[in-house]
Amino acid sequence: xxxxxxxxxxxxxxxxxxxxxxxxxxxxxxxxxxxxxxxxxxxxxxxxxxxxxxxxxxxxxxxxxxxxxxxxxxxxxxxxxxxxxxxxxxxxxxxxxxxxxxxxxxxxxxxxxxxxxxxxxxxxxxxxxxxxxxxxxxxxxxxxxxxxxxxxxxxxxxxxxxxxxxxxxxxxxxxxxxxxxxxxxxxxxxxxxxxxxxxxxxxxxxxxxxxxxxxxxxxxxxxxxxxxxxxxxxxxxxxxxxxxxxxxxxxxxxxxxxxxxxxxxxxxxxxxxxxxxxxxxxxxxxxxxxxxxxxxxxxxxxxxxxxxxxxxxxxxxxxxxxxxxxxxxxxxxxxxxxxxxxxxxxxxxxxxxxxxxxxxxxxxxxxxxx
Ligand SMILES: C=C(O[C@@H]1C=C(C(=O)O)C=C[C@H]1O)C(=O)O
Numbered sequence: 001x002x003x004x005x006x007x008x009x010x011x012x013x014x015x016x017x018x019x020x021x022x023x024x025x026x027x028x029x030x031x032x033x034x035x036x037x038x039x040x041x042x043x044x045x046x047x048x049x050x051x052x053x054x055x056x057x058x059x060x061x062x063x064x065x066x067x068x069x070x071x072x073x074x075x076x077x078x079x080x081x082x083x084x085x086x087x088x089x090x091x092x093x094x095x096x097x098x099x100x101x102x103x104x105x106x107x108x109x110x111x112x113x114x115x116x117x118x119x120x121x122x123x124x125x126x127x128x129x130x131x132x133x134x135x136x137x138x139x140x141x142x143x144x145x146x147x148x149x150x151x152x153x154x155x156x157x158x159x160x161x162x163x164x165x166x167x168x169x170x171x172x173x174x175x176x177x178x179x180x181x182x183x184x185x186x187x188x189x190x191x192x193x194x195x196x197x198x199x200x201x202x203x204x205x206x207x208x209x210x211x212x213x214x215x216x217x218x219x220x221x222x223x224x225x226x227x228x229x230x231x232x233x234x235x236x237x238x239x240x241x242x243x244x245x246x247x248x249x250x251x252x253x254x255x256x257x258x259x260x261x262x263x264x265x266x267x268x269x270x271x272x273x274x275x276x277x278x279x280x281x282x283x284x285x286x287x288x289x290x291x292x293x294x295x296x297x298x299x300x301x302x303x304x305x306x307x308x309x310x311x312x313x314x315x316x317x318x319x320x321x322x323x324x325x326x327x328x329x330x331x332x333x334x335x336x337x338x339x340x341x342x343x344x345x346x347x348x349x350x351x352x353x354x355x356x357x358x359x360x361x362x363x364x365x366x367x368x369x370x
Contacts, residue, residue, distance in 0.1 A: 037127050040095070100127070105231075106226065111148055146174075188234065197240050201220075226249065227249045299330075347359065
């Protein structure tokens with residue numbers, strides 16, 4: 001009997017330690033992934049790819065830090081020879097780089113992956129950035145090829161910070177991705193659902209699942225990012241908590257999808273814009289921004305102009321101009337079908353009816369169904 005108990009204990013301990021190994025492997029691979037992402041960005045900053053002096057520095061650095069560890073300097077050196085080789089391989093590849101805001105598994109990244117698979121159709125890598133401004137700055141400097149920004153959510157409306165960031169840049173909209181946002185309840189694989197008390201996520205995601213959380217008496221905990229919440233749950237092994245995030249986040253951080261599509265409104269969609277330095281010559285939609293004179297009927301004049309040419313508006317948003325008080329800037333998206341043959345003439349006419357008209361870009365829209 002005692003022996004059997006001992007065996008049980010060993011088996012339990014073995015399983016527990018192996019789970020820790022799995023978690024550590026996930027972390028190691030995520031860190032390696034991050035290192036390769038940085039290498040890709042470095043690749044855009046320098047002339048020739050192989051830099052033997054730098055490689056010696058890297059090797060001597062890893063040798064010195066691993067001296068006293070179980071890793072040992074010889075092992076570290078062997079391992080890093082492969083890492084450096086992979087790093088060079090990636091840098092010499094021709095993959096396009098697409099910046100998104102947030103951590104891996106963010107909805108922006110899912111939209112960017114749809115753009116790659118269905119529009120771009122060439123090798124491309126999604127790279128995480130902290131802010132919209134960081135993304136724009138990197139596209140402007142040619143250090144990445146495209147950026148993706150969320151512009152509008154079907155439940156919450158426009159996302160002004162992204163719109164202003166675009167306005168202050170020299171970039172153009174080249175594609176729109178409309179993505180259904182299906183929030184999932186994510187947990188550690190070993191979590192007993194009865195023990196869940198807290199749910200971590202971005203305030204918007206928590207708000208969009210308010211009724212669901214209330215029904216199950218779960219306590220919301222705000223976190224800066226949905227994918228970040230999933231990563232926190234995984235790295236801190238929180239067995240009394242869950243996160244709200246994407247299926248992709250579950251896959252990346254080794255979490256289980258306990259329940260899919262938990263948002264209170266099933267038709268939750270976000271539109272994202274793909275930004276580039278180069279404008280497109282044509283597209284089924286066009287985005288413009290302008291100011292209007294402060295007089296009665298100024299907006300009506302513009303709307304009548306669209307109506308007279310049978311041009312359908314797909315979005316009209318006004319936001320404070322920021323440079324002057326009480327001045328509003330309009331952001332209008334329209335279908336180009338009716339005016340494509342005489343597009344420049346149409347825009348010139350619009351320019352005459354508005355102030356500071358700026359073309360934000362011609363683009364096609366990809367509406368993702370699943
Ligand atoms: C990343 C770089 O490019 C190559 C890869 C290196 C690395 O992965 O550390 C180091 C030197 C270069 O051969 C770099 O120049 O820093």
